[in-house]
Amino acid sequence: MGQRVVVVGGGLAGLATAHHLLRARPDLEVTVVDGGDRPGGKVRREQVGGVLVDVGAESVVASSTAARELFDQLGLAERIVHPEPVPAAIWSRGARHGVPAGTFMGVPGPRTDLTGLLDEGEVARAAQPAPFVLEGDDVSVADAVGGVYGRAVVDRVVEPLLGGVYAGRVDRLSLRATMPALWAALEGRGMPEAVASLLPAPGTPPRPRVMGLVGGIGGLVDAxxxxxxxxxxxxxxxxxxxxxxxxxxxxxxxxxxxxxxxAIDADLVVLATPATPTSRLLTDHAPVAASALAGIEYASMAVVTVALPAAGVPALPGSGFLVPAVDGRAIKASTFSATKWAWVRDASREVVLLRGSAGRAGEAATLQRDDADLVADTLTEVGAALGTPLPAPVDASVRRWGGGLPQYDLGHTGRVAAVRSALAALPGIEVTGAAYDGVGIGAVLTGASATATTILDALPPSSTSRQEHR
Structure with a gap:
């Protein structure tokens, strides 16, 4: 009998950990237990207007080595696809503006042009960046960026981009945790110079920032x-x-x-659950880790996917748009799926698919409306952004992700360090998932691979082991 591993949590973090363990050690007895109605967590596909599309996460950062390796192992490499080369926009003050070039997560570099997106006074303020010196262990995104470039850059540029990742509040989000590369680059540099050090050299051909799969990233879960x-x-x-x-x-x-x-007996347990249930499970065994995990808050959101009759849909410019929270709109972003992904466009001649997302940290009332209201809000807001009403949808899906996005607020890296330090003294327990080192699929898969490696290195060797995981 091989050693028994129980993975608690059937999202991508738990599933990928189980996959890596079994691939390297087929003698292990691995069981994944999940409270959801199906495995996959926030990665999910549904039929909308006759097209099977993602109704949760839809892409992974293109630079993710862990994702590409997993695609290869699962025979999905030939299905990798990048978005069409069309621009995204920020819908600010009632007008759409291209997302400024030369930024790092919206933080301007020396050559960033904010004309149009900001008014003249705001552009002038941003063009005279104040010095920034790293002090202490952390600083909020708003304090750091606002102190250098002015509050308008925070509200109109950085927040919309971060909102698509964390749905968080920039006055509470940690610069160190949400932008670790920028935090490291700021050592001995001003902020514009730090951003410049992270950007491709001038003249470098643009590369896709994200990738998906033909048929949807949900195909990764099935595989x-x-x-x-x-x-x-x-x-x-x-x-x-x-x-x-x-x-x-x-x-x-x-x-x-x-x-x-x-009861399921186990030699090792991997907790691939969100911070709150992980905290509850650890309370009696690692109270310091449980307390640190209890300090991680979560934001809820909803993804609204609509299928519109192709004959009545106006031209959809670009891949979609982001919405600054300061404008008080009902949605925080919209993706023109049929424009962004060629495979979605090609899947149907009868309908055009697009989606909107609603919900930010601290905005519970936004999601306290029924599905019909969320669909109506999405259609109204997208129509306003395009300057023309949208036709009634042929079909619609509302997928609510309650407590779906961990908030990397001030002190997050310290909380994660406290968790790992406490668990180092608790043999047979590992944690992994979006609560620790990144909320995107790429970061989650990197964490799952690292967790599996830690377990494999600690296990006694087996004559049937395959070292393919290394």
Whole structure:
């Protein structure tokens, strides 16, 4: 009998960890338990207007080595696709403006032109950046960027771009945690120079920033689930983990209702769950880690996907637009899926698909409306941005992601360090997922690979081991 590993959480972090473990050590007994109705977490596809499309995350950063390696292992490399070469916009003060070039997550570099997006006074202020010196262990994005370029750059440029990633509040988001590369580059440099050091050299051909899969990034979930099961792993959905118990030889994972508990014994447990349930499971075993995890807040959001009749849809310029929170709009972004992804456009001649997203940290009221209202808001706002009303949809999907995005607020890196330090003294427990080192699919897959490597390095060797994971 091989050693038993239980992975709690069936999102991409947990599934990828299970895949890497089984690929390297087919002798392991790996079980994934997940409270959701299906594996995949926030990566999900649904039929909208007869087209199977992503209704959660839709892409991964193109530079992700972990994602490309996983695509290769799962036979998905030939399905990798990049967005069409069309620009994105920021819908600010009632007009659409191209996303400024020469920025790092919206933070201007020496050659960034903000004309049009900002008014004359705001442009003049941004053109005279104040000195910035790293002091202390952290600083909010708003304080750092606003102190250098003025508040308008924070509200009209940086916040919309960060909002698409974290749905967070720039006055609370940590510069160190959300932009670690910029934080490191600021050592001994001014902010414009630090940004410049992170940008491609002038004249470098542009490269796609993200990648997806033909048929949707949700195909990654289907492929990794199939691979885990083919390798002998078990995946149990709709299975809530109630608590962890120490045993003589490891751990016991207790699941099920209070009057019908089930137990799974394990030598190792991987907690690939959000911070709040992870904190609850660790309270009796690692109180310092549990307390640090309890300090990580989450934002909820909704993705609204609509299929419009192709005959009545106006031209959709670019790939979509972002919306500054300061404008108080009902949505924070819209993606013109049929323009951004060629495979979506080619999937149907009858409908045109686009989507909107709503919900930011601290804006619970935004999502306290029924699905019909969220669809109506999306159509109204996109029509206003385009300057023409949109036709009634043929079909629509509203997918609510409650507590879907961890907030990397001030002190986040310290909280994560406290978690890992505490767990170093708790043998047989590992944590992974979006709460730690990045919320995007690429960061999550990198974390899953690292978690699997840590486990594999700690396991006694097996004669049947394959070192393909290395």
């Amino acid at each position: 990794v689930v199939a691979e885990v099961r083919a390798a002998g792993g078990r995946i149990e959905s709709a299975t809530l983990v109630r608590r962890l118990e120490r045993t003589t030889h490891g751990w016991r994972v207790v699941t099920g209702a209070t009057n019908a508990e089930m």
